[in-house]
Amino acid sequence: MKPVNTASYIYWLSRRVFLLSIVILFVCSFVFELLQKETIDHEEELKSSAASLILQQQISHKSSQADREFLFSLSKKLDADVHLVDIKGNMLASSTATKHQLRDKQAIEELLQSPEAQTFSSYNNENRTVFVRCYFPLSVKNDQFKKMIIIDKTYEIPNPYIGMAYQSLFRSLIISAIISLLIVVSIGLPTQRDLITISKTFTSSSKEVDNYEGIPQLMKILMLQTKFRKRSKSVRKKLKLEIQYWETFFNSIPLGVIIVDDENRIINANQLSFEFFNIEAPKKVKGAFIMQTYKSSELSRLSNDFIHSESTYSEDNLDIFRNAKETNMVVKLVRISLGSRSKGSLIVINDITRLRKLQNVRKEFVSNVSHELKTPITVTMGFLEAMEDCLDDPDQIKYFYNIIKRNTHRINDIIQDLLILSRLEIDEKNQNxxxxxxxxxxxxxxxxxxxxxxxxxxxxxxxxxxxxxxxxxxxxxxxxxxxxxxxxxxxxxxxxxxxxxxxxxxxxxxxxxxxxxxxxxxxxxxxxxxxxxxxxxxxxxxxxxxxxxxxxxxxxxxxxxxxxxxxxxxxxxxxxxxxxxxxxxxxxx
CATH class of the missing domain: 3.30.565.10 (Histidine kinase-like ATPase, C-terminal domain)
Incomplete structure (x- = not known):
């Protein structure tokens, strides 16, 4: 792929040119420091020499021949141009032949506000010289008027390589800017495009990389990311489905389920657990205590005792009053552990009120049937035995016969009614x-x-x-x-x-x-x-x-x-x- 080879070559070349530019910048920076140090030395030399000479001369408030002679003398001693200006920047006297106005009047007015001397310098690349200017504010006649001596001097750079280094520094900056531009155009913009492609691939399921052309490394990243996106999407879908299955199961089982941590705080609970205790499910359940949520001190005690015990399983009966009626429950507690550490417990609550009622009805029914059948059967057996003793007495036998017949009908009535009840229950269950x-x-x-x-x-x-x-x-x-x-x-x-x-x-x-x-x-x-x-x-x-x-x-x-x-x-x-x-x-x- 041609774009890929071109981009790779430019990237390789740019790296080496950029490293070379860094070396040049480092060397030039070192040479520039030498130039700066030499310039400062010239400034200090000129400043100290001029200051010692100026202090020996008293400048009058008006221009005089003595002042002009002093300027010529100072110019000769310092081998520099010397000017005398007033507070407005007007030239009063000068060591040069031509008297002219200075351009930096505003700077002079600002410098006159300070009693200290100021020095400025500049570098001329063509002549390879350093121009130094010193400003010396002067007070005359009790500070009623102010004047300033300006000294200009030009120094030649003794080492020509310093000038060359200064030029190389400028060229290196230009080269670095060009290289940076090349990197941005050839590497940065394609990289930005590739990153945008990757970003879109994260958010769009339809983005493909089959026809992608760009930096090979980013292409590999993009391909790996695409595979990861497809796989993660499948995993998220399966995980979401598993969560839905779990939530459906959790809220559909005919048991109250509460999950608590090792501090007896609720992690999760299903709807039926709240219905068992005749309370509405609060909006926020996680983190609440059992007593705070279910208002049952007995349930809270069972859970707390189990958490602080070493048992892995426990089962207890719990009887509460709900809607003015007694409700019978079985509470089962199972330890939740991670390795050897306890992470809480699972509380399963089963409402056995109806089951216990059915058990009581069954016991009562069996007892009643036994009692109801026992009486006529006992009477029948008793009179049958009595008949054996009076077989020769027809009247007595007839009397016993009528009693036995009546009790036999009674037994038959009970059995028939029981069969009717059984049939009614079956028909009701089968909707027949x-x-x-x-x-x-x-x-x-x-x-x-x-x-x-x-x-x-x-x-x-x-x-x-x-x-x-x-x-x-x-x-x-x-x-x-x-x-x-x-x-x-x-x-x-x-x-x-x-x-x-x-x-x-x-x-x-x-x-x-x-x-x-x-x-x-x-x-x-x-x-x-x-x-x-x-x-x-x-x-x-x-x-x-x-x-x-x-x-x-x-x-x-x-x-x-x-x-x-x-x-x-x-x-x-x-x-x-x-x-x-x-x-x-x-x-x-």
């Missing part, structure tokens, strides 16, 4: 709703027909009122729920004048099926638990009236499956009213 359009009046009439035997047996007055209305629902489950409510109303209605009401109402967003009785009612302290499985207010009375203890729990699940609700309105002595709310916006499935 089975919704369809049907006249709800037909469903309610069918329920009345199925319970007519019990109604007639207990002489219950049933008041029902509903019109034909097509609704979307799982009518089989609605029938089961309303039948359970109706059977409970018949079972617990007033003994002397039992009255049960079944009605259908229409609200803006729901169909409302109400079942009422005139029984003893339910105390408010039990109304929050009435829909729990196997819950009984009076164990003996409830078992005597029959039922599995799961009827209202089934009603609640059916309401939830329809995205509705079941509501109880009751007070002691005023009976109960159960209202089943079915949304109108259900879609067929």
């Amino acid at each position: 709703f089975g919704f369809m359009e049907k006249n709800i009046a037909h469903t309610l009439q069918n329920i009345v027909a199925l319970t007519s035997d019990e109604i007639n047996k207990k002489n219950v007055s049933l008041v029902s009122g509903f019109e034909d209305q097509v609704i979307v629902a799982n009518h089989s489950l609605v029938e089961l729920a309303v039948r359970n409510l109706l059977e409970n109303a018949i079972r617990y209605s007033h003994k002397d004048a039992p009255l049960v009401t079944l009605s259908l109402a229409d609200s803006e967003n729901h169909w409302i099926i109400r079942v009422s009785d005139n029984g003893p009612g339910i105390h408010t302290k039990f109304q929050g638990r009435i829909f729990e499985r196997f819950f009984r207010m009076d164990e003996s009375r409830d078992r005597n009236t029959g039922g599995s203890g799961l009827g209202l729990a089934i009603v609640k699940h059916i309401a939830q499956l329809h995205n509705g609700k079941i509501h109880l309105d009751s007070s002691l002595g005023n009976g109960c009213t159960f209202s089943l709310y079915l949304p109108k916006n259900l879609q067929k499935s």
